[in-house]
Amino acid sequence: MNASLPAPPEPSMSALLPTLSPTSLLPIELVRGAGAQLFDSADKAYWDFYGGHAVALLGQGHPAWVAAITEQAQTLSFVTTVAPLTVRDDAARALADFGRMDRVFFVNSGAEANEAALKVARKATGREVIVAMESGFHGRTMACLGVTQSGRYRSQHSPVHGTVRFVPYGDLDALAAALDDTVAGVLIEPMQGIAGVIEPPAGFLAGARTLCDEHGATLIFDEVQTGVGRTGLPFAWHAEPTSQPDLVTCGKSLGAGFPVAALLLTEAMSATTSPGEHGTTFGAAPLACAAVSAVLQTVARDDLLAGALRIGEAIASFAPGGAHAIPGVSAVRGRGCLLGVVLDRPAKPVVAALREHGIIAGTANDPHCLRLAPPAILPAEALTDLHAALRACLD
Ligand SMILES: Cc1ncc(COP(=O)(O)O)c(C=O)c1O
Numbered sequence: 485m486n487a488s489l490p491a492p493p494e495p496s497m498s499a500l501l502p503t504l505s506p507t508s509l510l511p512i513e514l515v516r517g518a519g520a521q522l523f524d525s526a527d528k529a530y531w532d533f534y535g536g537h538a539v540a541l542l543g544q545g546h547p548a549w550v551a552a553i554t555e556q557a558q559t560l561s562f563v564t565t566v567a568p569l570t571v572r573d574d575a576a577r578a579l580a581d582f583g584r585m586d587r588v589f590f591v592n593s594g595a596e597a598n599e600a601a602l603k604v605a606r607k608a609t610g611r612e613v614i615v616a617m618e619s620g621f622h623g624r625t626m627a628c629l630g631v632t633q634s635g636r637y638r639s640q641h642s643p644v645h646g647t648v649r650f651v652p653y654g655d656l657d658a659l660a661a662a663l664d665d666t667v668a669g670v671l672i673e674p675m676q677g678i679a680g681v682i683e684p685p686a687g688f689l690a691g692a693r694t695l696c697d698e699h700g701a702t703l704i705f706d707e708v709q710t711g712v713g714r715t716g717l718p719f720a721w722h723a724e725p726t727s728q729p730d731l732v733t734c735g736k737s738l739g740a741g742f743p744v745a746a747l748l749l750t751e752a753m754s755a756t757t758s759p760g761e762h763g764t765t766f767g768a769a770p771l772a773c774a775a776v777s778a779v780l781q782t783v784a785r786d787d788l789l790a791g792a793l794r795i796g797e798a799i800a801s802f803a804p805g806g807a808h809a810i811p812g813v814s815a816v817r818g819r820g821c822l823l824g825v826v827l828d829r830p831a832k833p834v835v836a837a838l839r840e841h842g843i844i845a846g847t848a849n850d851p852h853c854l855r856l857a858p859p860a861i862l863p864a865e866a867l868t869d870l871h872a873a874l875r876a877c878l879d
Pocket residue numbers: 537592593594595596598621622623624673677678706707708709735736745
């Protein structure tokens with residue numbers, strides 16, 4: 485044996501690429517879940533106020549979701565997109581109607597959906613420049629890094645892709661100044677998620693629509709985090725109906741745990757694409773489409789938009805002046821099941837303390853923001869427990 489070979493790894497050493505710092509890794513092992521609860525290896529229960537990065541809209545093991553995926557797996561597990569499929573057509577129709585758009589292109593992740601949106605915008609306009617928002621987040625592929633301003637994500641991969649102009653989020657004057665006849669598209673999160681659940685001023689989305697029309701640019705909403713009912717509306721842009729976008733992306737809640745994302749297009753945008761231009765092996769797979777239909781049907785049948793709004797209103801009451809104000813909470817931002825609880829201190833130690841009280845919560849790029857993205861099926865008992873735990877942790 486060659487003495488210079490490195491020693492074999494310890495048998496217990498993980499083979500995973502260590503993409504997270506040790507302080508970001510949960511110090512518990514989650515082994516099962518039921519509804520809005522997660523359980524660790526010692527069978528301690530936690531209310532899930534984070535939804536696995538805003539994914540688990542229906543919680544864990546929702547019977548309708550499990551039944552749809554199981555039935556599809558038993559009927560037809562996989563065929564490619566060259567095979568016409570009713571389950572795919574049904575999911576696309578349901579999603580287009582729900583999102584008030586015309587056409588759907590299914591992919592596997594939010595970043596891929598944004599990649600597709602950028603491709604369509606560039607081809608449709610014959611232009612290259614994208615205007616994106618400061619502190620936005622759009623994913624980690626090369627094109628998505630190009631439109632994501634935060635140095636935290638892009639600095640190690642420069643030069644990043646594309647010609648991009650960044651403007652302050654919510655600033656219509658700055659957006660107007662950035663637009664000219666070289667701009668292919670304006671990319672906006674209707675509510676910035678990872679930044680710290682930040683809403684734009686009223687009229688910003690509709691104003692962006694008007695400016696895009698004036699300059700012949702496409703309006704793209706990234707609703708990967710906000711879409712599919714999470715904010716108590718089908719899509720967050722529906723709060724400003726005159727902001728009708730050309731392109732919308734979604735993911736996360738769309739499959740509620742099954743990996744699927746989508747680009748939604750207007751008929752006019754769809755007409756600019758040609759056969760063969762977009763494609764993916766796993767996108768629009770039967771199982772993914774079954775999951776999408778189950779999510780949309782469950783949101784409608786169980787009135788989860790109203791459910792999400794009730795959860796958001798309950799947590800908003802923790803803010804100063806609210807019926808259940810908590811000392812140490814400076815503000816509550818967001819709506820429905822996407823909330824930023826702004827603290828008078830750094831959020832990270834509070835997240836760790838909340839875990840001791842049986843609450844899983846998240847952080848954001850705003851260090852004082854506790855980011856909450858619970859399932860829309862969260863019971864009232866969980867909100868009472870969150871209130872008590874937050875009071876105790878901030879005391
Ligand atoms: C607004 C937004 N866009 C895009 C993405 C990227 O999605 P994915 O991680 O599925 O590629 C995310 C992920 O957090 C997001 O929040």
